[in-house]
Amino acid sequence: MPLLHRIARKDHPVIAFTLDGAPCEGRAGDTLLSAILNRTESLRRTEFTGEPRAGFCQMGACQDCWVATETGERLRACTTPLQPGMNIVTGTARVA
Amino acid sequence: MSERPQPLIVGAGPAGIRAAEALVAAGLCPLVVDEAPACGGQIYRQRLVQDGRSTKDLYGSEAGKAERLHAAFAALEGRIDYWPQALLWNLRDGVADIAVGGTSRRVAYDGLVLATGATDRVLPVPGWTLPGVFTLGGSQVALKAQGCAIGSRVVFAGSGPLLYLVAWQYMKAGVEVAAVLDAAPASAKLNLIKALPLDPGIVLRGARFVAELRLRGVVIRSGIEGLRFEGEGRVSGVIWREGGRERRLACDGVGYGLALRSETQLADLAGCAFRFNQRDRAWLPVRDAAGRASVAGVYLAGDGAGIAGADAAERAGERAALALLEDRDLAIDKARAVTLEAELARIGKLRDALETAFPFPAHWAETIDDATTLCRCEEITAGSIREAVNRLDISEINRLKAVSRVGMGRCQGRMCSAASAEVLAAATAKPLDAVGRLRAQAPVKPIPLALQLAADLPEAAANLPEAAE
Ligand SMILES: Cc1cc2nc3c(=O)[nH]c(=O)nc-3n(C[C@H](O)[C@H](O)[C@H](O)COP(=O)(O)OP(=O)(O)OC[C@H]3O[C@@H](n4cnc5c(N)ncnc54)[C@H](O)[C@@H]3O)c2cc1C
Ligand code: FES
Numbered sequence: 001m002p003l004l005h006r007i008a009r010k011d012h013p014v015i016a017f018t019l020d021g022a023p024c025e026g027r028a029g030d031t032l033l034s035a036i037l038n039r040t041e042s043l044r045r046t047e048f049t050g051e052p053r054a055g056f057c058q059m060g061a062c063q064d065c066w067v068a069t070e071t072g073e074r075l076r077a078c079t080t081p082l083q084p085g086m087n088i089v090t091g092t093a094r095v096a
Numbered sequence: 097m098s099e100r101p102q103p104l105i106v107g108a109g110p111a112g113i114r115a116a117e118a119l120v121a122a123g124l125c126p127l128v129v130d131e132a133p134a135c136g137g138q139i140y141r142q143r144l145v146q147d148g149r150s151t152k153d154l155y156g157s158e159a160g161k162a163e164r165l166h167a168a169f170a171a172l173e174g175r176i177d178y179w180p181q182a183l184l185w186n187l188r189d190g191v192a193d194i195a196v197g198g199t200s201r202r203v204a205y206d207g208l209v210l211a212t213g214a215t216d217r218v219l220p221v222p223g224w225t226l227p228g229v230f231t232l233g234g235s236q237v238a239l240k241a242q243g244c245a246i247g248s249r250v251v252f253a254g255s256g257p258l259l260y261l262v263a264w265q266y267m268k269a270g271v272e273v274a275a276v277l278d279a280a281p282a283s284a285k286l287n288l289i290k291a292l293p294l295d296p297g298i299v300l301r302g303a304r305f306v307a308e309l310r311l312r313g314v315v316i317r318s319g320i321e322g323l324r325f326e327g328e329g330r331v332s333g334v335i336w337r338e339g340g341r342e343r344r345l346a347c348d349g350v351g352y353g354l355a356l357r358s359e360t361q362l363a364d365l366a367g368c369a370f371r372f373n374q375r376d377r378a379w380l381p382v383r384d385a386a387g388r389a390s391v392a393g394v395y396l397a398g399d400g401a402g403i404a405g406a407d408a409a410e411r412a413g414e415r416a417a418l419a420l421l422e423d424r425d426l427a428i429d430k431a432r433a434v435t436l437e438a439e440l441a442r443i444g445k446l447r448d449a450l451e452t453a454f455p456f457p458a459h460w461a462e463t464i465d466d467a468t469t470l471c472r473c474e475e476i477t478a479g480s481i482r483e484a485v486n487r488l489d490i491s492e493i494n495r496l497k498a499v500s501r502v503g504m505g506r507c508q509g510r511m512c513s514a515a516s517a518e519v520l521a522a523a524t525a526k527p528l529d530a531v532g533r534l535r536a537q538a539p540v541k542p543i544p545l546a547l548q549l550a551a552d553l554p555e556a557a558a559n560l561p562e563a564a565e
């Protein structure tokens with residue numbers, strides 16, 4: 001079950017992106033964090049213990065929501081607007 | 097005058113907007129930078145797109161203020177330079193490094209207004225890193241700016257005015273609020289009687305939130321201890337102690353926080369003197385009643401200089417701008433300056449009274465379990481910090497950072513510095529102010545290494561903290 005659920009913008013235009021290779025949909029007005037956590041339970045795994053994380057502050061302070069694109073660019077999910085065609089890798093798939 | 101570089105305002109929240117307005121009124125053209133895509137700051141944050149909700153739905157009783165502030169900023173268009181989505185990441189020798197639009201720009205300024213605001217203050221508890229646990233502010237951002245709830249059955253825990261406000265906002269939005277768990281004892285709320293004559297509106301609004309939550313059957317508990325969150329891979333419940341008994345409640349989302357902490361990194365890089373503030377249990381940049389910092393030409397306004405709320409931030413922003421004008425020997429409305437200072441003093445008293453209703457959990461540092469992760473960036477436990485303190489006889493926070501890496505991670509101590517200072521003070525049986533202040537380092541938030549190098553930092557580059565990848 002996804003972590004977040006929508007209260008508003010339920011019928012806003014769909015924005016297509018991929019998440020760990022799988023096709024995925026967000027809505028116009030989503031941050032990357034909202035788009036991903038409306039589909040799944042976490043954003044990344046930590047470097048040291050590998051535990052799952054899903055952000056914390058949602059305002060660009062804690063830096064616990066960084067994800068990567070397939071080309072290796074790193075993005076802070078809570079402050080990055082979702083763009084059509086983004087290819088996001090979270091590295092969380094191994095336990096999904 | 098036209099020869100001088102323009103003044104620089106960091107932050108387009110209530111403080112920054114009112115500062116910009118006052119400078120423009122005096123004929124100056126400031127540069128305003130803010131990380132956010134639109135103006136408003138934390139409390140009056142705007143959505144990325146319209147979503148059918150009204151400003152009343154979003155900002156409640158503060159909707160009028162939000163609309164006025166957004167309109168005031170819009171009216172400055174063409175008379176200020178405004179860089180949204182711009183991070184000011186370094187300050188030195190009168191120049192600022194600003195990451196914007198994929199490059200880093202170096203800007204000389206004459207007069208610097210720091211209106212950087214605040215973020216949640218957090219003390220780690222077991223399970224606080226689990227997916228589904230967000231700060232109170234983060235829970236509010238999800239709801240307000242993104243129209244998303246952090247769960248379908250949510251618990252709000254911690255302390256501070258945001259605790260009841262956010263719980264109430266979730267309830268109003270139709271989300272099931274399972275409980276509100278307040279770390280402050282119920283008796284502390286009696287202190288609100290002192291705040292009542294200062295601002296009946298604020299106190300009564302808080303009382304109404306509590307009454308309406310109760311009416312809807314939300315469990316409200318005060319004086320809770322031993323708070324922890326449990327779950328496998330995501331949060332599934334909350335555990336706490338109350339009157340010696342352990343309690344447990346299932347939930348799929350948690351909003352947690354203990355009041356706010358000021359964003360002071362830029363004041364530090366600007367070379368401002370700091371003083372320990374007993375009420376906020378934090379080091380804050382020194383300023384006079386007008387907002388002048390200890391460094392000439394630097395002005396401090398709003399929650400970034402000490403937590404006082406949005407109404408104070410608007411006034412402090414305007415007052416700081418007037419100080420900047422005065423210091424340039426420009427004419428100002430002196431009566432207005434006096435009024436602003438008087439209002440700030442009144443709000444300051446109100447804030448003192450409000451804070452006593454939400455006292456800091458004094459025993460947290462002694463009771464927090466060794467196994468609890470204290471630093472979520474570097475995954476350092478409370479136990480390993482205590483061990484380092486004892487083994488190496490550490491008594492100063494920057495030394496602790498160098499040895500343990502606590503405060504050195506990507507968040508630059510935003511989430512762990514309050515906690516690590518508390519643990520260090522408790523472990524060495526010293527008062528909090530005796531363990532020192534964690535120094536800020538550039539970049540104040542992660543920026544791509546390429547930008548940092550392009551900014552052509554001199555020798556200092558070698559000492560940069562772990563820069564962002
Ligand atoms: C998450 C959160 C929610 C809150 N909700 C409420 C509420 O509902 N009701 C209430 O009464 N109070 C609330 N508060 C308190 C209220 O936000 C503040 O009192 C008020 O916003 C302070 O205004 P300000 O202008 O000082 O700072 P802010 O409004 O915080 O604005 C500061 C701005 O500075 C920018 N900034 C900071 N550093 C940099 C940098 N290095 N580079 C570029 N830009 C930078 C930030 O992006 C931000 O937009 C909340 C606080 C937080 C943290
Ligand atoms: S969730 Fe904290 S920085 Fe994104």
